[in-house]
Amino acid sequence: MARAIYFDHDGALDDLLSLTLLTRYRGVSLKGVTVTPADCLIEPAVSVTRKILDLAGAQHVPVAAGTLAGPNPFPLEWRVDALRADALPVLNQRAENTARLSPLPAHLQLAEWLSTAPEPVTLLMIGPLTNLAWCLREHPEVESKIAELVFMGGAIDVAGNVDRPGHDGSAEWNVYWDPAAARRVFESEIPITLFPLDATDQVPITPEFARSFGRHYGSPLSDLAGSLLAMTFGCFETTGFSYCCWDSLTTSYLAEPDLCEFEDVRCVVLTEGVSQGRTVRADSGRLVKCAKKVDAQRFYRHCLDVLAESTGTPAFSTQ
Template identity: 80%
Template sequence: MSRAIYFDHDGALDDLLSLALLTRYRGIALKGVTVTPADCLIGPAVSATRKILDVAGAHEVPVAEGVLTGPNPFPLEWRVDALRADALPVLNQRDPRTLVSELPAHEQLAQWLLAAPEPVTLLMIGPLTNLAWCLDEHPAVEAKIAELVFMGGAIDVVGNVDEPGHDGSAEWNVYWDPGAAHRVFASRIPITLFPLDATDQVPITPEFAQSFGRTYGAPLGDLAGSLLAMTFGCFETSGFAYCCWDSLTTSYLAEPELCEFEDVRCEVLTTGPSQGRTVRSDTGRVVKCARKVDVEGFYRHCLETLTATPEFSTQ
C-alpha cells in the first residue's frame, strides 16, 4: 500500500522541481497539493503547479491556492521566478486539466487531514502557516499527521535572511512566519527537519544542471533542466549559492538513506533581531534533523528519477 502524502510548497524553482520528483516516487500516493504565497507570486505558482501535475499524468491531484500571509515578505525579485517558470514551453503544450479547489489552502488542508482514514505524511517545503492555522482551528488534525517533513531552519550554521534589523541567523521559511513555526514546533507532531546545515551541502552546479541536457526529450527531465538553469546568477545577485533545499527534503520520501540524521532539541525564536532563528535548547522539542548528505547520490537520484519511465499513483 502506498504512503499517503499531502504536499505544501511556496512556488519557487526548487519547489516546482520537488513537485516533479514527488510525482515519480514509487510507494508514494500524492493526495493533494497546497501552495503558500511566500516565495512566489501565487497566481503563476498555482498555474505552474497545475501544469506540472498535467505533464506528469497526475491531473487528478487537487490543488488549493493559499491566501494566508506571513509578517516578513520574501524579496520580490525572488518571487517572480514563478512567473518565468509558468511560461516555460515544456509546461505550455496544452491547457491544464488539473483543477483548483474552491477552498483556500488552509481550509482545504484541514479538510483533507480531518477526512484521512489514517495518519498521513505532510511534506512542507515552504512556511508552516497553513498547518499552524489548522492546529489552532482544528486541533484534531494533530493526530492525523504521522510525520511532518519540513525544509526550514538553520541549527549550527548562519541563516540566509539578509534584511534590515535582522542579525542573519534565521532561514527564510521560518522567518516568513516565525509564529507559525513556533506553533507547529509546540505540537506533538513528529518532525523530520531539513535545515540549511544539510541542504546547503547540495548547491546547483553547472554539471548537475547540464546533465539533464544529455537525456533531452523526457518532459520532466526537460523541465528540471530548465528550472535548474533559471537559478544561475543567484550568487552574483544575492551573495549566496542557490541550493537544492527543497528537492533534497523531498528526496527523503524516496531515499532516506541519502542523509544522516541526528536528534536535536530546538525551539523557534519569534521576536527581536533573531526572529525566525531555530536554536538548540534544553527546553525545546526534539526533531529528527538531517546533518550529512550523500551529495553525488542525491544528484544521481534526481537525474535518474526525472528521466525514468513515468510511474504515478494516488492510491
C-alpha cells in the same frame, strides 16, 4: 500500501523541481497540493503547479491556493520566478490546465483533507508552516491525523540566509516568513523530520548537475528539470549565496531516506527581536529528527535517475 502525502510548497524553482520529483516516486500516493504565497506570486505558482501535474499525468491531484500571509515577505525579485517558470514551453503544450483546482483556500482545504483522512498521513512542507499552524489552532483534532511532518526549514549550527534590515542573519527564510507559525507547529506533538540549511546547503546546484539533464533532452520531465535548474544560475552573482537543492533534497527523503545522516536535536523557534525566525538548540526545546550530513553525489544521481526515466506516465501510486 503507498504512503499518503499532502504537499505544501511556495512556488520557487526548487519547489517546482520537488513537485516534479514527487510525481515520479513509487510507493507514494500524492493526495493533494497546497501553495503558500511566500516565495512566489500566487497565481502563476498555482498555474505552474497544475501544469506540472498535467505534464506528469497526475491531473487527478487537487491544488489549493494559499491566502494567508506571513509578516516578513520574501523579496519581490525572488517571487517572480514562478511567473517565468509558468511560461516555459515544455509546460505550455496544451491550451489549458486540466489538473483540479480546489474552490477552497489552502488552509481550509488542508484542514478538510486532514480531518477526513482515514489514517494518519505524511505532510511534506517545503515552504513556511502557516497553513498547518492555522489548522492546529482552529482544528486541533487534526494533529492526530499527521504521522510525520517532513519540513525544510531552519538553521541549527550554521548561519541563516535572511539578509534584511534589522535582522542579525541567523534565521532561515521559511521560518522567518512566519516565525509564530513555525513555533506553533514545533509546540505540537507531531513527529518532525527537519531539513535545515546545515544539510541542504551541502547540495548546491552546480553547472554539472544542471547540464547533465541535457543528455536526456526530449524526455518532458527531464527537460523541465533542466530548465528549472538553469533558471537558478546567477543567484550567487546577485545575492551572494549559492542556490541549493533545499527543497528537492527534503523531498528526496520520501524515496531515499538514507541519503542523509540524522541527529536528534532539541530546539525552539524565536519569534521576536533581531533573531526572529531563528531555530536555536535548547535543552528544553522540541525534539526533532534533524538532517546533518548528505551524500551529495548520490543525491544528484538520484534526481537524474528519477527524472531521466520519466515518460509522462505517473510512477507513483494513485491508491
